[in-house]
Amino acid sequence: MTKKKHILDIIAENRFLHILLSILLGFLVGAIFLVVMGLSVGAAYGRLISSVTSLKGFSYVIVYSIPYIVVGLSVAFSFKTGVFNIGAEGQFVVGSMAACCVSILCANVPKPLLIPMCFLAAMLAGAVWGVIVGFLKTKWGINEVLSMIMFNWIAFYLSNFIAGLPAIKSEGTAEATKNVSVNASTLLSKDLINRLGLAPTANWGILVAIAMTVLVWFVIEKTTLGYELKAVGSNKFAAEYGGISVNRSILTALAISGALAGLGGALQLMGMGTRISIFSSQEGFGFAGIVVALIGCSNPFGVLVAGIFYGALMYGGSKLNLEGVPTQLISVIVGTVVFFIAISIIFENLKRIRARAARNAEAAAIKKAEGQKEDKKK
């Protein structure tokens, strides 16, 4: 007997629909705020859309989205393997600084060699930052959320310290590092940028981001390593019983996650940034990565799309003040989206409740029928 699917069941089963619905609600709540503040919804959202749909605008969006995608992948990978990488911020910072140092100290190494060197240095630094936390957890049982928060700040001040070292510090009065060597820049050629009318910071980092997306998907879905890490993520006791070393898995997962976040730092620096300034507050790339991973449902391809979406909101949001609209509108919209994604679980719960109600009704009907039989017997 095939029953027609109830509309609620269809909604419950489709994660993509949840996300879409959440995004719509996010913009709706944003619109309510705009109306309350007495600002024009049309003007604000019109500016948001028009600023990201031109070719130049879209190239900005892509440039913005590169670090978000890669850090998002880092966090998504950690979610899949059962660790919550709230430390992506610190891994991003040390990765960025490692790439910066390599590019400054080896400025004359030719481009085809220097760029991979920078990437490797960044990934290594990020991985080390992740593994330290993993080591504290596996060796002494120290809660990883706690140590990650600490290591985010240690990375922050370490970066500031390195930026002030004589070999790295800029020669001028600027509170920043020297500029990254041109040999380490991932920017497209000036000629190409001008001819196509792209953003001046247009770079080919997006190709790396896409490659990483495919690679992360491959590792998670198609390799034994990914299988083991996922097994530990979903039930570490069962995994251990099945012969997987939980401790080694945690270390591996954090190393890979950290390497990705570190790479994000390098891509951001070598593409969009030219140098690292002394920070006064955390940059928030790690936090953005968490949001992107959540919107992307921790699925690598979802993260790719979510990263571009987030980049679009960030770039479009930076143009909002032209309409007299506070940039923080974007935080409100994104916050609302994440909030609704969190509670979209009610659809799944509703489905369960409906299924149970159906089962109960069925049971009641059987009972009733049996009761009638007994009555007849009497």
Add this chain to the structure above:
Amino acid sequence: MTNFVNSLGIILFATLVYATPLLYGALGSCFSEVSGVVNIGIEGMMTAGAFTGTVVAYFTGNPWIGFICGGLAGAFFGMLHAIATVKLGADQTIAGTAINMLGPGIVIMLAKVLFNSTDTIPLTASQKIPKLFAGLFDTTTVFGRFMDNVFANYASTYLVFVAVVIVWFVFYKTRFGLRLRACGEHPQACETLGIDVIKMRFLCVCISGFLAGLGGACVTMTISTQFRPISIVGQGFIAIAAVIFGKFRPHGALLGCLLFGFCSGLKVVLGGSSGINMHLVSMIPYVVTVLALILFVGKSRVPAASGKPYIKAK
């Protein structure tokens, strides 16, 4: 000797100044975590409290109304978190992340509407939370100056120490506290004993927001007199860290906050006088926390049911 006493006085003063907001946040985090709800939204709730406290104090001229309203603003976001996680069974980490975006987003937007700037207008001395025992000590003597630094402190600081005692008492000496802890360890068992787990957790997350809001308010209403977007930069997360450090006990969290505050105080004194690099000095609190964890604290046991949404069986 004089120098040492002076420095010690400054360090202790800074310790209390840094530790106070952390402690409010940490007590809030305790309530939520112990009842079984992970609340990483403390940061967002503190930001909301920081803004609301300053603005209300500015418009009413009364710091205490501002302080309480700061708490209520935190409680509002606590309620949002509770609706999502306790009532609707949402993932607690995701909902907390949303709170951390919504809190600062909304209040900074409001600041722009009200003041046409992301900063609020600085409070005058009478709008700030008052200092207790100010002028009681003779600051011309070394000892007097030391006492003045340590004891002539903001009322909110004294209040938070009282709060620690109260929370400790509630947790370990009352029926409510026993039930609250049971909700975080084994909600199913609670339900069979007739305790309404949903109601308990809902209440605890709201209290958590209220305390975090107070913590935010005392950042912007004591040492600093205005709300700026950088008023709350990571204190909420440090508060959570202090709670994990203190093994989810209010008196443990107190120790964590004081340690962190003390290292920050050390940073102030060392950074000012010696030739040690400022950035390395700034790292001390975080490094010391990690070292203390390795050497003294060790494994922190999370409440058994923490992080798991509780869905009634029927």
